[in-house]
Amino acid sequence: MIEIPESFKKLLTQVKHSAIIIHRNPDGDALGAGLALKQYLQKQNIDIDLISPNEIPNYLKWLPGINDVLIFEQQTQKIQEILKKSQAIFTLDFNDLSRVGKDFEKFLKTLNNHTFVMIDHHLEPANYAEFKFSDPSKSSTSEMIFDFISGLNGQNLIDKDIATCLYTGIMTDTGSFKFPNTTPHTMCIAADLMKKGINHNEIQIKIYDSFSLDKLHLLGEALNKLIFLPQYKTAYIALSQSDLKKHHYQKGDTEGFVNYGLSLKDADFAVMFLENENENEGVRISFRSKGNFPANEFAKRYFNGGGHKNAAGGRTQTSLDETVKLFLEKLPEFITELQVKND
Ligand SMILES: [Mn+2]
Incomplete structure (x- = not known):
């Protein structure tokens, strides 16, 4: 669980439009975490878009909700308008604005009166976010999103699609639970996600046994x-x-x-x-x-x-x-x- 400050909970009740940004060349964790958070916040009646700086790799194009991801390189103008009206901007699976690419970074730096929220597990976070959830001991940002949702008492809102996204993120960032970043807590979350009805074998096959x-x-x-x-x-x-x-x-x-x-x-x-x-x-x-x-x-x-x-x-x-x-x-x-x- 992540301890969520009261000021952040208050922000969530006020936000009408929001956006999630993931890093350039998104991987399973960035997209898994982004799609899961988006679907969770939609259930809180927040109007929210998920933005990737550039295109999505083919091996992830089956993830639940993937067709609604906006690509900054392809829809720059539209995304700039969306971000201008977003009161809260979540940045996931990176901790330095340079990770979105030069043009996108330049635009983000022009945004004032926007609350940036970082949820990330890399070392040495930069200082652009008012709310910084940064924990390098975590296997993945997807693990952190699970803890974040738990911190908001929202575990009951995790459905099969959200669980599929989070499981994919954790699985890919831990190399199918074999890298040293895999902890007992990671395994407990995987178990909780399995209880939500995901097909873990199918996810494994879609990611690792679907090569050209x-x-x-x-x-x-x-x-x-x-x-x-x-x-x-x-x-x-x-x-x-x-x-x-x-x-x-x-x-x-x-x-x-x-x-x-x-x-x-x-x-x-x-x-x-x-x-x-x-x-x-x-x-x-x-x-x-x-x-x-x-x-x-x-x-x-x-x-x-x-x-x-x-x-x-x-x-x-x-x-x-x-x-x-x-x-x-x-x-x-x-x-x-x-x-x-x-x-
Ligand atoms: Mn990651």
């Missing part, structure tokens, strides 16, 4: 390119635009690829480099680690990124080759952390 042949071929390509550096317990994959084009890359196709590096015996750190469509836009990087290795610190120090200890992201503005070169140069600085035995 192109995606599997791209995975084959990625695994063939996997490089292991035993002295650093590090595995990495670099995918270029031509690799992606060869397999008709669709948004979301490389989701989860980085984790294969960690499945290697003796790998404690796995990295995936993804060249951006526009070559001079640089490279997107995903970092994953086992045990105590701080993937987020590595991402933050050299790759303009951050995140959680075991899962982080970053980017560069240089070419794929230069990015990998920088990575190989900086890796030795973390040799002590990488050589410590993770038990």
Whole structure:
């Protein structure tokens, strides 16, 4: 449960129009949390829209309510009008306005007299929100939305659709309940959600067993390119635009690829480099680690990124080759952390 301040409860009774914003390149947690909160607040007679900065990946297009999500890149004007009249603006699964993209961030910063509400589980939250529910010990924002609804005594309003969205968010952010962020509390929530009549097996199949042949071929390509550096317990994959084009890359196709590096015996750190469509836009990087290795610190120090200890992201503005070169140069600085035995 999340302790909800009285001032916030009061705000909810006054709000007529509201909006929820999730981060750019939304994942299962961002969309699961956003859709669940939207459906819950609608039951409180709040007029509310869910806004994603850019398009939704195909593997999530079945989520209950997904067809009503507004896309800032496609409906900029309409969304700006909606946000102007929204008294409360929820930001979910991110804690820094830069995570919505440049143009959207710029617009959000022009909004005065709007109450921002942050619900998020990443480290180092920025200071834009009047109400800040930030807890990095939580597995996912979806777990926090469950606790948030519980804090408002609203558990009885969680129906099968809301439960399906929350379960999807928790399942994807915990790698099906196997990452270290999974706690007894996470499991209790999963059980409560199952009691709401969700089909957990169907959710698993929709997310993980619904790949296209192109995606599997791209995975084959990625695994063939996997490089292991035993002295650093590090595995990495670099995918270029031509690799992606060869397999008709669709948004979301490389989701989860980085984790294969960690499945290697003796790998404690796995990295995936993804060249951006526009070559001079640089490279997107995903970092994953086992045990105590701080993937987020590595991402933050050299790759303009951050995140959680075991899962982080970053980017560069240089070419794929230069990015990998920088990575190989900086890796030795973390040799002590990488050589410590993770038990
Ligand atoms: Mn999340």
